[in-house]
Amino acid sequence: MADPKFHKRSSPQSIKQLAELVNADIHGDETLLIEDVAPLESADDKSISFLDNIKYKEDFKNTKAAACIVSEKMIEFAPESCTLLVSKNPYKSYALIAQNFYPDALPESHISLAAHVHETANIGQGCIIESGAVIGENVTLGDGCWIGANAVIANHVEIGSYSRIGANASVTHAIIGEGVRLYSGVRIGQDGFGFAIDPAGHVKVPQLGRVIIGDNVEVGANTCIDRGAGPDTIIGSGTWIDNLVQIGHNAKIGKGCVIVAQVGIAGSTVIEDYVVIAAQAGIAGHLTIGMGSRIGAQSGIMQNLEPGSEVLGSPAVPIRERLKHVAYLKKMTKPLKKTRKKE
Numbered sequence: 001m002a003d004p005k006f007h008k009r010s011s012p013q014s015i016k017q018l019a020e021l022v023n024a025d026i027h028g029d030e031t032l033l034i035e036d037v038a039p040l041e042s043a044d045d046k047s048i049s050f051l052d053n054i055k056y057k058e059d060f061k062n063t064k065a066a067a068c069i070v071s072e073k074m075i076e077f078a079p080e081s082c083t084l085l086v087s088k089n090p091y092k093s094y095a096l097i098a099q100n101f102y103p104d105a106l107p108e109s110h111i112s113l114a115a116h117v118h119e120t121a122n123i124g125q126g127c128i129i130e131s132g133a134v135i136g137e138n139v140t141l142g143d144g145c146w147i148g149a150n151a152v153i154a155n156h157v158e159i160g161s162y163s164r165i166g167a168n169a170s171v172t173h174a175i176i177g178e179g180v181r182l183y184s185g186v187r188i189g190q191d192g193f194g195f196a197i198d199p200a201g202h203v204k205v206p207q208l209g210r211v212i213i214g215d216n217v218e219v220g221a222n223t224c225i226d227r228g229a230g231p232d233t234i235i236g237s238g239t240w241i242d243n244l245v246q247i248g249h250n251a252k253i254g255k256g257c258v259i260v261a262q263v264g265i266a267g268s269t270v271i272e273d274y275v276v277i278a279a280q281a282g283i284a285g286h287l288t289i290g291m292g293s294r295i296g297a298q299s300g301i302m303q304n305l306e307p308g309s310e311v312l313g314s315p316a317v318p319i320r321e322r323l324k325h326v327a328y329l330k331k332m333t334k335p336l337k338k339t340r341k342k343e
Helices: 015-022 054-061 072-077 090-101 319-342
Strands: 025-027 047-050 067-070 083-086 174-176 211-213 233-235 310-312
Touching: 015 025, 015 067, 015 083, 015 090, 047 090, 054 072, 067 072, 067 090, 072 083, 310 319
Parallel strands: 047 067, 067 083, 174 211, 211 233
Antiparallel strands: 025 083
């Protein structure tokens, strides 16, 4: 259960309201009133839970939840006392219902007296600017923006309506869309890692581009996105980036991508739409990763990928090929283990 000190819950909802919200069918008691969401193992007779993985079917069989969101194939494992919301995508349905019970709590619009807002800044209606934030010259904030404590929005940055900038984040040389969320410690628009190598001393290349971020993008805590050296660094609308990701100068990330923690993307690489990159993968510079590709954790990408590629390993190869390599190496080491035992 969510701690009420940190998470404010909305009023109870009828099972019919929840079914309409997620376009699900009700199997069971249509008069139920639901008060909360909860995991299968801790849910009670006032809560709704969900099952989206057969691995947890025993928890489902034994749950005390009043209702549960499931797919059709999971119905057979349901306890008799549990009302079901049958959904084509149970996890998405749970997310929507959880948002309904725990909507984002926004404080009243205000600009802290301890914030530093330049007189030329254009601040939209209903904005929140917390203590210690710095809003530079000719900055534009759209309506309903929330700038966290000690965040720095440098001169001439533009941020679209209803965007949130977390505490201690910094944004410079950037144009940011609507509904964007930058979490605490994010760094947007700092110099890219561009220099000419010379034994007499490396020479810095001026970084003259910007960072352009589309609408409804999320950027996780302590992620860094460098501005372009000449061309812009671009993050497409609807892309979600996890914590501790590095995106180099001139990179172009498409729409709807998912980039997981500790990924590194070198400069001038193009990630096309709807690519998924798992944790700790590294992608070399000046490559193109085709639309819809999936890159496994800790992969090293050193060449272009065709659309729809699924790769794993370092250097990365198609997933099935990589699994064959692992199986072959395992088979090769078995005789060595037996020899060692005899010795």
